[in-house]
Amino acid sequence: MEAVIKIRNLYKSFGTNEVLKNINLTLNKGENIVILGRSGIGKSVLAKCIVGLLQFDKGSIEIFNQDISSLSSDELDGIRKKMGYLFQGGALYDSKTVRENLEFPLQRSRFAEADNIDTNTRVEEVLENVGLLDAQHKMPAELSGGMKKRVGLARTLILQPEIIFYDEPTTGLDPVTSKEISQLMVRVQNKYKTSSLIITHDLKCAKTTANNIKLLRNGNFYAEGTYNELENSEDEVVKQYFN
Numbered sequence: 001m002e003a004v005i006k007i008r009n010l011y012k013s014f015g016t017n018e019v020l021k022n023i024n025l026t027l028n029k030g031e032n033i034v035i036l037g038r039s040g041i042g043k044s045v046l047a048k049c050i051v052g053l054l055q056f057d058k059g060s061i062e063i064f065n066q067d068i069s070s071l072s073s074d075e076l077d078g079i080r081k082k083m084g085y086l087f088q089g090g091a092l093y094d095s096k097t098v099r100e101n102l103e104f105p106l107q108r109s110r111f112a113e114a115d116n117i118d119t120n121t122r123v124e125e126v127l128e129n130v131g132l133l134d135a136q137h138k139m140p141a142e143l144s145g146g147m148k149k150r151v152g153l154a155r156t157l158i159l160q161p162e163i164i165f166y167d168e169p170t171t172g173l174d175p176v177t178s179k180e181i182s183q184l185m186v187r188v189q190n191k192y193k194t195s196s197l198i199i200t201h202d203l204k205c206a207k208t209t210a211n212n213i214k215l216l217r218n219g220n221f222y223a224e225g226t227y228n229e230l231e232n233s234e235d236e237v238v239k240q241y242f243n
């Protein structure tokens, strides 16, 4: 199997607050890993270290077999362009239509340089994939929370990332919409062969999307396995998360 992210012995503290203590993780191509853990335990900090929004103290992170600490900022930019993020809230441009929200990142992307890029086709394809082709001329204010999430996902997908980070993709959504988003994440994985790191508190989302689940506790991974393995674990700590 081909690893797209390899984290070895990663440490990250803020003053005396030792958030990450010896994290090891391998994300393989085409795999979805879900990270579970209590609020404030360090899930977002881990994601931010990987994408370069936070500097870590010790250890190494390799992305596409390149040690990110040894790269120039240009090389790092090249790697970042192959990664997509779906942050909470979606962060759409309020004054742009759905369609314009998708065209904008495309104009500024690595694809912009290739003059034969067909923006219309690309925009319509991703909107179709998230089931929002009919809403392309709507403003964000006219969309529901779930629709905004789907536009956010469409905007991530339009740049054809090889790795996607999802931070709480279903938070604040009703169970039916959460299920739709989770299923959409799996469809994206299958269709585009993307690899994903998914941070969530939503066990149903984890069950639908995860090939592998890691439970973050006290700075490192306390347990890992498939949903079924963890759900049937006899460990008292693991049980707390699955009841």
Ligand SMILES: Nc1ncnc2c1ncn2[C@@H]1O[C@H](COP(=O)(O)OP(=O)(O)OP(=O)(O)O)[C@@H](O)[C@H]1O
Pocket (backbone or CB within 6 Å): 014, 017, 019, 037, 038, 039, 040, 041, 042, 043, 044, 045, 046
């Ligand atoms: N920039 C920062 N400066 C100082 N401390 C930080 C910073 N970012 C995060 N922390 C601390 O790191 C710890 C982990 O935070 P993090 O945001 O990763 O939690 P989380 O697991 O994502 O929680 P949640 O589920 O609530 O999103 C917390 O104690 C937080 O206060």
Ligand SMILES: [Mg+2]
Pocket (backbone or CB within 6 Å): 043, 044, 045
């Ligand atoms: Mg968080």
